[in-house]
Amino acid sequence: MPTQLASKQKMKTNNTHDLLRLEAERMRILDLKALNRAGSGHPGATLSLAEVMSVLYFGGVLRYDPRDPTWPHRDRLVLSEGHAAPILYAALVEAGYAGWSVDALMDLRKNPDVMAQGHTTRGTPGVDCSTGALGMGGSKALGMALAARYKGQDYHTFAVIGDGESEEGQIYEAAANAAALGVDNLTWILNRNKAQQTAGIHDLTATEHEGLFRSLGWNVVALDGESAQPEKNREFIRKLRAALLKAKQDAGRSGRPTLVLVDTIKGKGVDFMEYKSYGPGQYKFHGVAPTDEELERALPLIEKRLAASESSLAAWRRQAAISPDEKRRVEAANAEAAKKRRQKLTALRSAAKAPPFPAYKTSDKPCGTRDGFGDALAHLAAKHPEIVATSPDLQDSVKMFGFEKSAGRHGRNNPLGAYFPEGIAESNACGKSAGLGLEGLIPFMGTFDNFLLEAADELYHAAAFGSFYVAVGTHSGCGVGPDGKSQMGLSTPGMIDHFSGEDGSLFEMYEPADAQEAAEITRMIVERALQREGPGDRPVYLRLTRHNVAHLDRSQVPEWPRCLVRGSYVATPAKSPDLILVASGATVGESIKAALALGKEGVQVKVINVVSLNRIASAESDFIKELNQEVPVITAHDAEPNALGHRVKDAINTARTRGLKPGHVAACLGADASPRGSRTGSGSTEENYRRNRLDAAGIASAIRKALRR
Ligand SMILES: Cc1ncc(C[n+]2csc(CCOP(=O)(O)OP(=O)(O)O)c2C)c(N)n1
Numbered sequence: 001m002p003t004q005l006a007s008k009q010k011m012k013t014n015n016t017h018d019l020l021r022l023e024a025e026r027m028r029i030l031d032l033k034a035l036n037r038a039g040s041g042h043p044g045a046t047l048s049l050a051e052v053m054s055v056l057y058f059g060g061v062l063r064y065d066p067r068d069p070t071w072p073h074r075d076r077l078v079l080s081e082g083h084a085a086p087i088l089y090a091a092l093v094e095a096g097y098a099g100w101s102v103d104a105l106m107d108l109r110k111n112p113d114v115m116a117q118g119h120t121t122r123g124t125p126g127v128d129c130s131t132g133a134l135g136m137g138g139s140k141a142l143g144m145a146l147a148a149r150y151k152g153q154d155y156h157t158f159a160v161i162g163d164g165e166s167e168e169g170q171i172y173e174a175a176a177n178a179a180a181l182g183v184d185n186l187t188w189i190l191n192r193n194k195a196q197q198t199a200g201i202h203d204l205t206a207t208e209h210e211g212l213f214r215s216l217g218w219n220v221v222a223l224d225g226e227s228a229q230p231e232k233n234r235e236f237i238r239k240l241r242a243a244l245l246k247a248k249q250d251a252g253r254s255g256r257p258t259l260v261l262v263d264t265i266k267g268k269g270v271d272f273m274e275y276k277s278y279g280p281g282q283y284k285f286h287g288v289a290p291t292d293e294e295l296e297r298a299l300p301l302i303e304k305r306l307a308a309s310e311s312s313l314a315a316w317r318r319q320a321a322i323s324p325d326e327k328r329r330v331e332a333a334n335a336e337a338a339k340k341r342r343q344k345l346t347a348l349r350s351a352a353k354a355p356p357f358p359a360y361k362t363s364d365k366p367c368g369t370r371d372g373f374g375d376a377l378a379h380l381a382a383k384h385p386e387i388v389a390t391s392p393d394l395q396d397s398v399k400m401f402g403f404e405k406s407a408g409r410h411g412r413n414n415p416l417g418a419y420f421p422e423g424i425a426e427s428n429a430c431g432k433s434a435g436l437g438l439e440g441l442i443p444f445m446g447t448f449d450n451f452l453l454e455a456a457d458e459l460y461h462a463a464a465f466g467s468f469y470v471a472v473g474t475h476s477g478c479g480v481g482p483d484g485k486s487q488m489g490l491s492t493p494g495m496i497d498h499f500s501g502e503d504g505s506l507f508e509m510y511e512p513a514d515a516q517e518a519a520e521i522t523r524m525i526v527e528r529a530l531q532r533e534g535p536g537d538r539p540v541y542l543r544l545t546r547h548n549v550a551h552l553d554r555s556q557v558p559e560w561p562r563c564l565v566r567g568s569y570v571a572t573p574a575k576s577p578d579l580i581l582v583a584s585g586a587t588v589g590e591s592i593k594a595a596l597a598l599g600k601e602g603v604q605v606k607v608i609n610v611v612s613l614n615r616i617a618s619a620e621s622d623f624i625k626e627l628n629q630e631v632p633v634i635t636a637h638d639a640e641p642n643a644l645g646h647r648v649k650d651a652i653n654t655a656r657t658r659g660l661k662p663g664h665v666a667a668c669l670g671a672d673a674s675p676r677g678s679r680t681g682s683g684s685t686e687e688n689y690r691r692n693r694l695d696a697a698g699i700a701s702a703i704r705k706a707l708r709r
């Protein structure tokens with residue numbers, strides 16, 4: 001559907017700021033028409049951002065080539081308040097982005113295939129980041145900006161954040177971290193339209209954004225955009241453009257991120273849609289699309305201010321995109337900078353003291369699986385500057401200290417450091433890692449397994465919208481011991497498995513059985529990530545122990561460690577077993593011991609080590625074939641018992657549908673997560689394992705019970 005602009009008046013002025021003002025009005029029209037067609041959406045937010053989008057796309061602020069939306073040297077834009085998507089789409093249509101058209105915009109919210117999804121979704125041309133759950137975009141933008149600084153690239157990263165959205169703690173986490181790291185190639189635009197969904201901002205919170213961001217160390221520019229009247233609006237646009245261009249110029253110099261605090265009006269430009277301090281819940285146009293009648297009333301109000309012909313604006317708009325000559329220059333300069341930076345990083349890393357790749361012997365003192373991971377990571381970092389890492393103040397506990405020492409701590413004075421410091425802020429650590437991953441790096445984010453739950457939304461987001469980073473959870477399970485239940489990750493595998501889809505394809509999951517396996521899995525993750533083209537599209541979860549685990553003898557395991565890639569392997573074979581014992585992580589060693597003990601009693605137990613619990617149920621898995629012996633199955637996992645239990649039951653089901661003859665699940669052994677239970681809590685690892693029947697003796701007795709021996 002072509003846009004019909006009512007005004008036939010010739011454009012009288014060539015003034016850029018006036019053109020930007022007019023362009024904003026055009027986008028308002030497109031936006032309202034699309035919302036009206038969709039029958040749902042957010043006019044308040046979108047109308048308040050029309051000038052911001054106009055200035056970004058047509059005021060020479062963003063560097064972009066509309067025919068090449070994923071051009072690596074484009075400036076990044078994260079629309080963190082993702083419900084404002086249609087006004088971004090309107091800008092993409094107007095800028096002539098590949099694939100976009102007015103028709104595509106008018107498909108807004110129609111079905112899952114349309115480009116114009118209700119909230120910004122990556123994969124859509126011109127959308128750099130999926131958003132929609134408020135509070136998460138600032139961290140992604142921070143990660144993208146850090147990646148540019150680390151790789152020596154000159155793109156700038158912008159994020160648009162709502163004022164209600166800024167109530168989310170993660171916004172504060174990201175802001176504090178960005179300032180501490182002196183990330184000056186990052187600019188946030190805070191859309192202070194004074195209203196959120198159900199109330200005015202200050203009905204709910206007392207935040208004074210200017211003071212808050214200044215105290216955090218940001219450069220703050222406050223601008224008044226509270227009038228749609230041409231004179232005032234033009235002046236606002238002039239200042240907004242100047243502030244955004246200055247923020248870009250300051251990159252690499254100021255040592256501070258910039259906040260452009262834009263005081264605007266929710267529903268700006270359509271008087272009956274403008275928010276005017278109504279009582280809580282009385283503002284209609286936050287999330288209600290205009291009816292036909294409302295659209296008819298709204299359009300003339302906008303058109304009255306739109307004093308230009310469509311064709312003269314169209315010619316002007318095209319000049320905003322980068323020219324072919326300039327594009328070539330930018331590409332050459334950035335390619336050269338990237339090459340030099342990589343050489344420097346490679347030289348630095350190889351000169352640093354890194355541990356050798358782990359090679360534990362079975363006679364070595366038992367250690368945590370986190371130890372194998374930490375040494376492998378530090379070792380691999382010496383070869384691959386693509387590996388970066390962060391941890392919310394736990395890099396000692398998660399064994400990333402070695403990496404931090406050899407790969408260097410990133411900061412305002414050390415852009416070459418690959419360890420990105422982080423406060424106690426798990427959500428930001430995950431979001432930032434997602435941003436780093438979107439830019440082609442291999443980020444490891446390490447915390448206690450239990451604390452990954454703090455970042456559940458980020459982890460879900462990484463799976464659902466596709467971003468790559470490795471979420472490392474150490475201190476898993478009741479084996480943590482003395483620290484007690486608040487420090488034990490019990491539910492994390494189940495949660496992540498839930499995010500990973502029926503076939504596990506949305507989230508890679510790994511849980512090693514000892515430190516050597518942890519090292520090999522770490523190497524496998526890095527090697528696979530190095531082979532990916534582009535940013536990769538799924539996250540990885542690596543679950544590790546703090547507590548010590550004996551080193552396993554795998555001399556009889558065919559093709560180990562290459563077999564790890566298949567997601568499970570037989571750790572203790574048995575030709576005609578009486579029972580199949582399925583274990584994962586630290587319980588594998590205990591299971592092998594139990595099988596040995598039972599062997600002496602004449603009971604044959606086959607032990608399968610599940611390395612990736614969400615892969616075992618697929619019809620092609622080796623695991624399915626290994627179940628094809630009609631004997632009872634027991635599972636043992638130092639986690640909430642259903643995580644592994646459910647997948648094994650699924651696998652049995654799959655095996656049956658394939659005509660195989662697996663047995664039934666006789667028991668799922670796991671850690672008691674009940675708040676009133678006394679099986680898990682402070683005490684030794686051994687005591688916790690004993691109480692939960694996860695030690696060799698407990699597992700063996702469960703097997704005897706199942707076999708009625
Ligand atoms: C985490 C999360 N909580 C709640 C929502 C639902 N929601 C969508 S928009 C909105 C209000 C946002 O207000 P603000 O950030 O001020 O944006 P505005 O529409 O005013 O530009 C809410 C609560 C959401 N999308 N994400």
Ligand SMILES: [Mg+2]
Pocket residue numbers: 162163164165191192193194195196266
């Ligand atoms: Mg708001």
